[in-house]
Amino acid sequence: MEAELRPQEERSHAPVVGLSLCDSAPLLWRLQDLKAVRSEGLVGALLGSLPRTPRQNVRLGRPLLLLPEEERLLAERRGAAALPARNQEVAGGELQEHFAEEQQRSFEEQSVLALEDRKSALVRAMASSSGSDEVLQRRLLDLEQNFSFPRSALAVQLSTARAGLSHCPEARAFLEADWPIRAQHCPRREARFQVFRDLRGRGFFLTSAGKFGGDFLVYPGDPLRFHAHFIAVCLALDESICLLDVLCVARLGSNVKKTVLLCSPAPDGPVRYTSLRWSGMV
Amino acid sequence: MSGASDGAEANWILRHPALKQMKELQVGDSEQIHAAFLVYMDLTEVRRWKEVSCVKIPDLQAVLLEAQEKDGGPVHTILPLPVHQSLSHRSICQALDRGFPLLLCAVASDSTLVYQRMTDGLVTPDPPVGPFEDVGRRQHRKRRQQQQR
Numbered sequence: 001m002e003a004e005l006r007p008q009e010e011r012s013h014a015p016v017v018g019l020s021l022c023d024s025a026p027l028l029w030r031l032q033d034l035k036a037v038r039s040e041g042l043v044g045a046l047l048g049s050l051p052r053t054p055r056q057n058v059r060l061g062r063p064l065l066l067l068p069e070e071e072r073l074l075a076e077r078r079g080a081a082a083l084p085a086r087n088q089e090v091a092g093g094e095l096q097e098h099f100a101e102e103q104q105r106s107f108e109e110q111s112v113l114a115l116e117d118r119k120s121a122l123v124r125a126m127a128s129s130s131g132s133d134e135v136l137q138r139r140l141l142d143l144e145q146n147f148s149f150p151r152s153a154l155a156v157q158l159s160t161a162r163a164g165l166s167h168c169p170e171a172r173a174f175l176e177a178d179w180p181i182r183a184q185h186c187p188r189r190e191a192r193f194q195v196f197r198d199l200r201g202r203g204f205f206l207t208s209a210g211k212f213g214g215d216f217l218v219y220p221g222d223p224l225r226f227h228a229h230f231i232a233v234c235l236a237l238d239e240s241i242c243l244l245d246v247l248c249v250a251r252l253g254s255n256v257k258k259t260v261l262l263c264s265p266a267p268d269g270p271v272r273y274t275s276l277r278w279s280g281m282v
Numbered sequence: 283m284s285g286a287s288d289g290a291e292a293n294w295i296l297r298h299p300a301l302k303q304m305k306e307l308q309v310g311d312s313e314q315i316h317a318a319f320l321v322y323m324d325l326t327e328v329r330r331w332k333e334v335s336c337v338k339i340p341d342l343q344a345v346l347l348e349a350q351e352k353d354g355g356p357v358h359t360i361l362p363l364p365v366h367q368s369l370s371h372r373s374i375c376q377a378l379d380r381g382f383p384l385l386l387c388a389v390a391s392d393s394t395l396v397y398q399r400m401t402d403g404l405v406t407p408d409p410p411v412g413p414f415e416d417v418g419r420r421q422h423r424k425r426r427q428q429q430q431r
Contacts, residue, residue, distance in 0.1 A: 220406075229406050237375070240368040243388050247365075250398055259407045264371045272375050275405035279385060279397035281329070 017074065018083040020063070026071045026080075027063035034064050040079070041200055042070045043207050043223055051158065067208060068189070069196035076197075103156070111149035118143060192216075192234045194265035199232070206232070212256065213249060215263075230261040230275075237264040237272065246276070254278035295319060300336070307338045310345045313364045317389035318345040321362040324395055325349050333357075342376050362387045365396075378402045 017033040019026045028034055028044070037044065044067065046060040053059060066074070074080035119140055126136045192215055199206055205219040209231050217223075218230035231253055235241060253260035253276060260276040295301060301319050304310075310318070318336065325331040325347065334349040347360040361377050363369060365388045377400075378384050384400040 230404065235371055237372040238370050240370055242368050243363055243365050246369075246386070247388055247396055247398065257407055257410060259405055261404060262371050262374070264375075272371065273402070273404055274371065274374055274378065275401045275403065277399040277401065277405060277407075279399045281397040 015079070017080045019066075019071075019080050020083050026066045028066065029063045031062075034062065037064070037066075037070075037074075038222075041203070041205055042066065042073070043205055044070060045208070067196075067206075069193050069206075072193055073197060073200065103154075106157070107149070107151070107154055110154060114149045114153070115144065115147050118147060187236050187239075188234070191236050191263075191265055195232060195234045195263040195271055198265070198271045199263075212252060212258070214260070217258075218261065228258055230259050232261045232263050234263045237266060239264075250276040250278070304336045304345045307336060307345055309338045309343050314344050314362070314367070317364045317387075318347060318362040320389055320393055321360060321387045321395060322347060325360070339376060339380065342373050344373070346377060346380075348382070357382045358385055359383070360385045360387055362389055364388075365390045374400060375402075 015032075015036040017028060017036050018030060020029055021027070027047075028037060034044075044064040046062065047065050048061040048063055050059060050061040071080070122139060122143060123136065126139070196206055196216065199216070199218055203220075205221065205223055206216040207219070207223060207228075209215060209217040212231045214231035215234045216232040217228040218232050219226050219228050231249070233249060250260050262274040262276065263271055265271045295316075298319070300322050301315070304315050304318055304322075322334060322336070326334050329351075331349040331351055332353050332355075334347060337346050337348050338344075339346065344361065344363065347362065348357060349360060350357050359377055359380050359382045361374075361384060363386065374384070374386070386398040386400055388396045388398070390396075
């Protein structure tokens with residue numbers, strides 16, 4: 001009885017994050033999910049384009065892509081679940097119709113306003129030059145009959161806040177259904193996950209280290225506030241590594257002022273770390 | 283004459299007492315022992331390190347050196363390896379378990395030596411050296427001007 005109750009209690013404290021699976025990529029779309037995940041020390045990578053600053057790669061927006069290790073850690077803590085896949089096509093069709101209707105309505109309104117504008121401009125112009133009232137009326141009638149508002153002059157409003165992303169049903173029990181984890185058990189992945197979990201447990205923040213040829217970049221705090229201290233290279237204890245590769249990655253580390261960390265999970269628990277530092281012996 | 287001296291030159295390494303000591307340890311192949319000898323010579327003759335001796339530890343099939351940089355200074359373990367050889371993290375951990383700071387030395391085929399410090403645990407890198415100047419917008423403006431020209 002107690003054993004059944006306890007897990008439910010624990011679950012009610014930790015927020016559960018909703019994952020949208022795009023093929024196999026775990027994505028987070030909802031703002032509260034991104035905040036929850038960041039507060040647990042998982043950084044992920046933003047993938048999306050920001051509507052107001054589209055043509056650049058420095059600042060990206062939602063969705064957030066999780067590392068396989070981050071996804072697995074969330075799964076272990078029962079902190080994530082797959083969102084039910086909505087029927088994308090139906091939603092898309094509705095949105096398109098809605099948008100077309102809005103545009104048409106806006107066009108009609110703007111035509112009326114444009115005509116009013118032109119009329120008052122004409123009146124002002126005629127008033128300054130001393131013309132008769134008849135001429136003015138005739139010209140106004142002319143204008144009304146021949147005026148057409150070109151489509152190219154239509155002012156279009158781009159909605160940058162998509163309400164659809166934030167509105168998802170919050171049925172917790174439903175969300176906690178298991179999603180298929182792409183369990184590809186290979187020793188390298190296992191090593192990576194053990195190292196990730198250990199370092200995260202010590203309070204470090206980890207991101208992927210593709211730019212530096214390692215497995216993870218290890219930050220002493222939030223990456224927005226700190227530079228990375230370590231480049232983590234994960235390998236099995238008995239895995240054979242070429243000495244040239246060790247020298248290569250160590251040299252790179254010293255060039256970018258980061259310590260290279262060789263990380264190997266030991267079968268009997270603790271992960272062994274070895275720091276490589278430039279010897280300074282020329 | 284030259285032939286004899288060449289022969290003597292070639293053999294001096296093989297007759298060196300330090301090399302004989304290393305061979306007596308009966309670990310490591312001939313390449314690794316040769317590499318260890320080169321590192322030995324570098325430490326003793328070039329860098330003038332003190333108390334350089336060769337040791338072995340169980341489980342690791344390589345000759346290790348032990349030396350101090352200065353008299354009374356901390357003792358280091360040195361692991362010499364030919365550069366094309368591979369090693370495992372476990373062997374590094376075994377050398378580190380001796381309790382002394384470890385220097386890995388890679389010996390190239392042209393006898394170039396590269397030393398690499400290895401420490402157990404997480405060693406924070408040295409912070410960048412100050413004083414720091416806030417460049418501000420000056421740099422951006424300068425760059426933009428240059429682009430416009």
